[in-house]
Amino acid sequence: MPRRVSPLKRPDRPYLALGLEGSANKLGAGIIQHLPDGSSKVLSNVRHTYVTPPGEGFLPRDTAQHHRDWAITVINDAVKKANVTMNDLDCICFTKGPGMGAPLQSVALVARTISLLYGKPLVGVNHCVGHIEMGREITGAQNPVVLYVSGGNTQVIAYSQQRYRIFGETLDIAVGNCLDRFARVIGLSNDPSPGYNIEQEAKKGKRLLPLPYATKGMDVTLSGILTSTEAYTLDKRFRTVDSEEEDIFTPADLCFSLQETVFAMLVETTERAMAHIGSREVLIVGGVGCNERLQEMMGIMASERGGKVFATDERFCIDNGIMIAQAGLLSFRMGFRTALNESRCTQRFRTDEVHVAWRA
Amino acid sequence: MKIPFASEKHASIAKQVIEVDPELQAQAVKRTLTTEGDVLVATFTCLTIRLARLTVNSFLENVDLVIRTLGAFSEDAEKHAAQDSKWPS
Numbered sequence: 001m002p003r004r005v006s007p008l009k010r011p012d013r014p015y016l017a018l019g020l021e022g023s024a025n026k027l028g029a030g031i032i033q034h035l036p037d038g039s040s041k042v043l044s045n046v047r048h049t050y051v052t053p054p055g056e057g058f059l060p061r062d063t064a065q066h067h068r069d070w071a072i073t074v075i076n077d078a079v080k081k082a083n084v085t086m087n088d089l090d091c092i093c094f095t096k097g098p099g100m101g102a103p104l105q106s107v108a109l110v111a112r113t114i115s116l117l118y119g120k121p122l123v124g125v126n127h128c129v130g131h132i133e134m135g136r137e138i139t140g141a142q143n144p145v146v147l148y149v150s151g152g153n154t155q156v157i158a159y160s161q162q163r164y165r166i167f168g169e170t171l172d173i174a175v176g177n178c179l180d181r182f183a184r185v186i187g188l189s190n191d192p193s194p195g196y197n198i199e200q201e202a203k204k205g206k207r208l209l210p211l212p213y214a215t216k217g218m219d220v221t222l223s224g225i226l227t228s229t230e231a232y233t234l235d236k237r238f239r240t241v242d243s244e245e246e247d248i249f250t251p252a253d254l255c256f257s258l259q260e261t262v263f264a265m266l267v268e269t270t271e272r273a274m275a276h277i278g279s280r281e282v283l284i285v286g287g288v289g290c291n292e293r294l295q296e297m298m299g300i301m302a303s304e305r306g307g308k309v310f311a312t313d314e315r316f317c318i319d320n321g322i323m324i325a326q327a328g329l330l331s332f333r334m335g336f337r338t339a340l341n342e343s344r345c346t347q348r349f350r351t352d353e354v355h356v357a358w359r360a
Numbered sequence: 361m362k363i364p365f366a367s368e369k370h371a372s373i374a375k376q377v378i379e380v381d382p383e384l385q386a387q388a389v390k391r392t393l394t395t396e397g398d399v400l401v402a403t404f405t406c407l408t409i410r411l412a413r414l415t416v417n418s419f420l421e422n423v424d425l426v427i428r429t430l431g432a433f434s435e436d437a438e439k440h441a442a443q444d445s446k447w448p449s
Contacts, residue, residue, distance in 0.1 A: 068421065071425070071429070072432045087436075087440040108380075109425050109426060110425065112377040113426050113433075114429065114433060116377065117430065117437045340377075341380060344380055
């Protein structure tokens with residue numbers, strides 16, 4: 001079988017792109033450089049997170065306000081750290097969707113303004129594709145099954161014929177959303193993120209409590225598990241502090257049980273996709289990808305199949321601007337532009353809607 | 361509402377940037393955006409006073425963001441535009 005040649009040619013000169021991300025509570029700006037030798041270089045990656053008090057989630061209106069307050073500072077910081085000027089850029093990339101409406105729109109307004117002021121083309125980027133492309137770039141994974149897990153998304157993805165195809169996904173809420181909401185119920189801090197704190201709490205857990213295991217073929221459902229875990233906090237055996245008492249459990253035990261259950265479900269559906277397409281690589285992207293227990297469990301499954309897990313650190317797995325710049329610059333180099341009158345943001349934007357022109 | 365800008369170019373940028381997004385309740389809110397020189401003119405017709413308040417607040421938040429962005433970057437942009445024009449195209 002003839003090897004397919006990548007449609008993406010090496011650039012004749014260095015290319016620079018600014019990426020702006022704000023689909024949830026993280027506001028990011030990053031500048032990436034594509035060099036003639038085919039490599040990519042992260043010149044800057046600046047992020048500011050909107051952190052709410054413990055027990056509270058983030059609402060669209062306040063999140064948009066946060067992004068409006070911080071956009072200029074974050075962008076200026078990114079440009080300064082990259083040691084470039086806005087004029088050196090080839091394009092301005094921004095998250096078109098999916099995500100929360102008002103926050104997305106706030107960032108888009110800034111992107112459009114800068115685009116018109118400097119006469120730079122706009123490139124609208126799919127948030128999920130941003131995660132995937134940054135994961136590929138950083139880890140060098142060739143053709144992995146991608147597990148994209150965050151507060152807003154849970155998808156098992158595999159690349160085929162210029163599309164990132166969704167093999168399986170959550171039928172209701174995202175795994176990050178499930179974990180974050182339980183973290184709120186037990187009053188964990190949202191700083192630096194509820195997911196990080198639930199992971200630390202889970203490490204202290206010892207007792208594995210039974211929770212519903214809800215894989216549905218290639219898909220998963222999570223809201224029933226969340227309800228069951230929350231119900232345990234009303235159980236008379238629930239104690240806020242651990243003791244030698246028999247037949248009790250603590251918040252740490254619940255965090256531990258919740259993680260073990262949902263992560264096992266994700267590992268199962270990922271394994272199913274791997275078996276289906278005959279892949280030996282798993283790439284975990286998205287905020288929940290920072291979770292070391294998930295990486296560990298996935299690693300055990302992958303090595304049993306003679307494969308390997310790729311993951312990035314919190315700079316890249318948590319929402320950021322550089323991933324938008326990366327995916328944006330790849331599509332820009334293939335001739336993709338977003339006209340001003342098409343630069344509306346959209347809360348629903350399927351991963352497989354994007355034509356991945358830069359891959360064979 | 362009439363909002364003055366530093367220049368005709370800035371007013372035009374603001375109009376182009378803001379008019380991309382439709383009103384959230386397009387069936388209940390009618391909006392026109394035009395420029396008169398360096399002034400952005402916005403006219404809203406709403407079914408209720410509450411809707412007018414929400415619409416105007418949202419519009420002003422967006423205008424404020426655009427103005428601050430123009431304020432932060434226009435000097436730098438003009439500097440480069442002046443430099444570029446020194447060279448033959």
